[in-house]
Amino acid sequence: MFWAIDYLCLAGVIVSAIAAIRIRNLNGAVMALSAMGTILSLLFIVLGAPDDAHSEVVVGAIALPTLYLIAIGKVRAHVTDDSDDLGEVGEGR
Amino acid sequence: MKDIPEVVEHEPSHRRAVGVLMAAVVGGLLTVAMLALPRENAPLPGIARYAMSVALPKWHTTEPVSEVVYGTRGFDTFGETFLLLAAVVGTMTIARRREPRQGFIGEELAGWREQRRIGESPAAEGDTEAEARQADAWEQGSGPQSATPDETPLGAPGPERAAAMTVVVRASVRAIAPVLLMAGLYLAAWGYSPGGGFPAGAVLLGVVLFVYVGYGYRRVERVIRPDVVETLELFGALAIVAIEVLGLVLKGSFSANFLPLGPVGTIRSGGILPAFSDAEFIEVGTGLTLAVFGLLGMGHDWSRDQGEPAERGSAGTDPPFPKSGPST
Amino acid sequence: MIVGNYLAGVALFCIGLYAVLTKRNLIKIVMGLSLMEASTYLLLLSFAYRAHSTAPVLLNPPNGQSAEQLAKGQVADPVLQNICLTAIVIGVAVTGVSLAVIVRIAQHYRTLDSDRVRAMRG
Numbered sequence: 001m002f003w004a005i006d007y008l009c010l011a012g013v014i015v016s017a018i019a020a021i022r023i024r025n026l027n028g029a030v031m032a033l034s035a036m037g038t039i040l041s042l043l044f045i046v047l048g049a050p051d052d053a054h055s056e057v058v059v060g061a062i063a064l065p066t067l068y069l070i071a072i073g074k075v076r077a078h079v080t081d082d083s084d085d086l087g088e089v090g091e092g093r
Numbered sequence: 094m095k096d097i098p099e100v101v102e103h104e105p106s107h108r109r110a111v112g113v114l115m116a117a118v119v120g121g122l123l124t125v126a127m128l129a130l131p132r133e134n135a136p137l138p139g140i141a142r143y144a145m146s147v148a149l150p151k152w153h154t155t156e157p158v159s160e161v162v163y164g165t166r167g168f169d170t171f172g173e174t175f176l177l178l179a180a181v182v183g184t185m186t187i188a189r190r191r192e193p194r195q196g197f198i199g200e201e202l203a204g205w206r207e208q209r210r211i212g213e214s215p216a217a218e219g220d221t222e223a224e225a226r227q228a229d230a231w232e233q234g235s236g237p238q239s240a241t242p243d244e245t246p247l248g249a250p251g252p253e254r255a256a257a258m259t260v261v262v263r264a265s266v267r268a269i270a271p272v273l274l275m276a277g278l279y280l281a282a283w284g285y286s287p288g289g290g291f292p293a294g295a296v297l298l299g300v301v302l303f304v305y306v307g308y309g310y311r312r313v314e315r316v317i318r319p320d321v322v323e324t325l326e327l328f329g330a331l332a333i334v335a336i337e338v339l340g341l342v343l344k345g346s347f348s349a350n351f352l353p354l355g356p357v358g359t360i361r362s363g364g365i366l367p368a369f370s371d372a373e374f375i376e377v378g379t380g381l382t383l384a385v386f387g388l389l390g391m392g393h394d395w396s397r398d399q400g401e402p403a404e405r406g407s408a409g410t411d412p413p414f415p416k417s418g419p420s421t
Numbered sequence: 422m423i424v425g426n427y428l429a430g431v432a433l434f435c436i437g438l439y440a441v442l443t444k445r446n447l448i449k450i451v452m453g454l455s456l457m458e459a460s461t462y463l464l465l466l467s468f469a470y471r472a473h474s475t476a477p478v479l480l481n482p483p484n485g486q487s488a489e490q491l492a493k494g495q496v497a498d499p500v501l502q503n504i505c506l507t508a509i510v511i512g513v514a515v516t517g518v519s520l521a522v523i524v525r526i527a528q529h530y531r532t533l534d535s536d537r538v539r540a541m542r543g
Contacts, residue, residue, distance in 0.1 A: 003422050010429040013463070017433055017456050021440045026448055033452055040459055047426075048476040048497035049466050050287035051158045054280060055509045056462065058295040063381060063513050064455065066302060070388045071520040072448060075527040107536060112443035120435040127427035133472040141498040148479060149488055155479040157492075157499040158506075166503055173507045180514030187521040286480055291510050358480070377510075384517045391524055 002046070009043035012036075026076075030068040034060055153354040154363035155285045162289060163369040167348030171337055174290075174373050178330055181380040188387040197319065197390035198310045240309070256309030266307030274300045281374035282360060284367035293370075294377025301382050317386060322379045329376030336365050336372060426467035433460035447523045447533050451516060458512040462505050469501035477502070 013036050020032035037060015044053040106112075137145075144165060148157040152164055162170050195203070239245045241263075242255040257263060277296030280288035305313040340349035352368065355361025433456060440453030477499040479488040486494065523533075530538050 003425075006422075007425055010425060013459075014429060014432055014436075017436050017459070020452055020456065021436060021444075021449070026446075029449065029452060033455060036456075036459060040463060043463070044466055047466050047470045048474055049158075049469060049502045049505070050476050050478065051162070051289060052462070052466060052502055052505050052509065054288045054292040055295075055506055058292045058299070059509055059513050062299040062302070063295050064516060066298075066385055067388065067513075067517055067520050068448065068452075070385065071524050074388070074391055074524045075448070075533060106443045107445055109443050112439050115442055116435040116439040119438055120431055123431040123434065124428060127431055128424065130427065130468070133423040133470050135471075137471065137496070137498060138500070141496075141500050144499050145477060145492040145496060149492065155488060157477045157479065158502050161499045161503045162506060166500070169503070169507060173510050177510055177514045180518050183518045184521045187518070187525055287476070287478060289506075291506070295513075381513075384521075388517070388521055388524070391521070 005046050006043065009039055009046060012039040013043065026072045027069065030065050030072070033068070034065040037061065037064060149357070152350065152363050152366065153357050154366055155357060156287060156363075158287065159284055159289055159366055159370065160363070163366045163373075164348065164350065164363075167337060167340075167365075167369060170369070170373070171333060171348070174333060174376060175330065177377060177380055178326070181326070181384045184384040185387045188391040190390075190392065195318065196310075196314050197317075197386040256311060258307050263307050266303050270300050270303045273303065277378075281371055282367070284360065284363045284370055285358060290370040290373025291377050293374045294379075294381060297374075297378035298381040298385060302385070305386075317382055319383070322383055326376050326379040326383065329372050329374075329379065332372035333369065333376065336369050340365065423467055423470055426463065426470070430460045430464035430467060433457075433463060445535050447526065447535055447538075448520075450535065451519050451523065454519070455512065455516060458508065458515075461508055462512075465501050465505040465508065469498040469505070471495050471497055 016032045016036040016039060020029050020036060023029045023032055038057060041053045041057035041060055044050075044056055144157050144161045147165070148154055148160045152160045154160050239255050241257045242259050245255055273296060277293045277300065280296065281290055281293035301313065301317065337348050340351055341347050343349070343351040348365070348369075350364035350366075352364040353361075354364050360367065437453045437456030437458075437460060440456060441450050444450055444453065472495065474495040474497050475483055475491070477496045479491055482488060482491040526538060527533050530541050532538060532541075
């Protein structure tokens with residue numbers, strides 16, 4: 001039973017890692033990376049490391065995605081010309 | 094449409110074959126190495142046996158990992174915490190604006206209002222600078238802003254520009270933030286159970302972000318003023334140095350325990366362990382908040398360095414600066 | 422059976438290495454770095470695992486053992502877990518600084534494509 005959970009979490013980590021690489025949309029990739037961090041934290045609990053599980057779930061779910069999403073938001077800021085059209089402002093936001 | 098190059102969205106990649114080959118070679122070597130490593134039935138190494146056996150008698154703590162992190166290998170955690178401090182200082186330095194300002198976000202507006210008040214009207218701005226400033230203001234979100242989305246008129250053009258979020262989010266944030274804060278404080282306070290300074294600090298960051306996202310920057314601005322948070326962070330760093338050096342002074346070795354050991358299962362058990370963990374909690378919590386809000390307040394700096402040529406052809410660079418000398 | 426963890430750690434490392442080598446988008450390169458760091462966490466804690474062991478926590482140990490018995494019994498290795506804790510903290514620090522640098526690069530060169538950034542430099 002232990003090894004079933006262990007290998008299930010490993011598969012989840014590998015799949016979300018590949019997803020984080022292959023997804024084109026940057027925000028989606030950040031979400032996949034956050035999913036990998038969270039599943040990795042579950043794996044740490046299974047492996048008997050509660051301290052690291054605390055740190056990894058906090059880093060994987062709060063710290064890293066926040067930093068990545070802010071960076072993507074700052075990078076993607078478009079200089080759009082006409083802001084009076086209804087709603088479909090360029091791909092800026 | 095200006096010829097500003099589109100930020101690359103599709104998936105450019107280069108040297109794919111070399112990448113696959115390199116990854117495969119490294120993978121092969123590592124696999125050979127991993128197969129030769131001791132498996133899970135190997136005996137515990139001596140240092141682990143020592144850490145386990147010394148946890149209860151010498152430190153009165155039931156958490157050997159915290160004892161290893163903050164006690165026996167306290168020097169390693171000391172270095173790691175100061176590395177995080179250096180990273181936060183690095184991020185703040187990269188993300189800082191030209192003029193030192195009070196807050197993190199909306200400095201453009203503050204500067205513009207201040208110049209308006211002093212009466213020195215910004216000199217004749219070229220059209221590119223005016224447009225760039227307007228775009229930057231719009232991008233920073235300091236354009237026309239209503240307090241909450243409920244107040245923006247129906248069908249208002251353009252993306253959502255309200256500072257705070259709808260009443261649903263605000264109500265749930267009011268319910269969840271204290272619980273999360275309590276969980277964070279529990280992680281740092283209870284030295285004899287798993288968890289320590291670092292996860293508690295990151296949870297503190299989560300709580301601050303919750304309130305910032307839910308209620309907008311105005312509500313959080315009074316709490317996280319850069320000067321207050323920076324002094325708090327360095328106070329945490331100073332506390333760590335004090336704990337370690339006092340161990341050296343009083344007990345002769347760098348991170349030795351000089352505090353009285355409380356009974357086993359209580360908050361005071363473990364001597365300097367909870368003290369070190371709380372100091373790290375203060376430093377990591379404020380440090381991560383500084384780094385995230387420094388990154389958030391990172392705007393494009395339109396004013397020019399001294400001596401840069403006034404006019405540069407390509408669209409993306411700073412527009413010409415009025416000759417009346419920089420207003421730094 | 423723990424070999425599966427080791428091999429998964431190696432696979433994660435290779436995915437991260439592949440991403441760093443072949444992606445041109447700067448943020449994807451930093452994500453590759455994050456993956457490589459995550460593989461080190463996984464490997465460190467797989468080394469720390471011992472068969473039929475519990476977490477190295479002496480707070481009311483399971484199935485009736487006393488704290489002293491557990492301290493002598495089969496437990497996961499606390500020292501490696503401390504090293505992994507340090508690695509996680511450093512991972513956050515490095516990612517924060519590199520993302521701040523990337524935003525400055527993107528603001529200056531108006532592009533995230535590492536090839537064009539190298540071409541425009543100077």
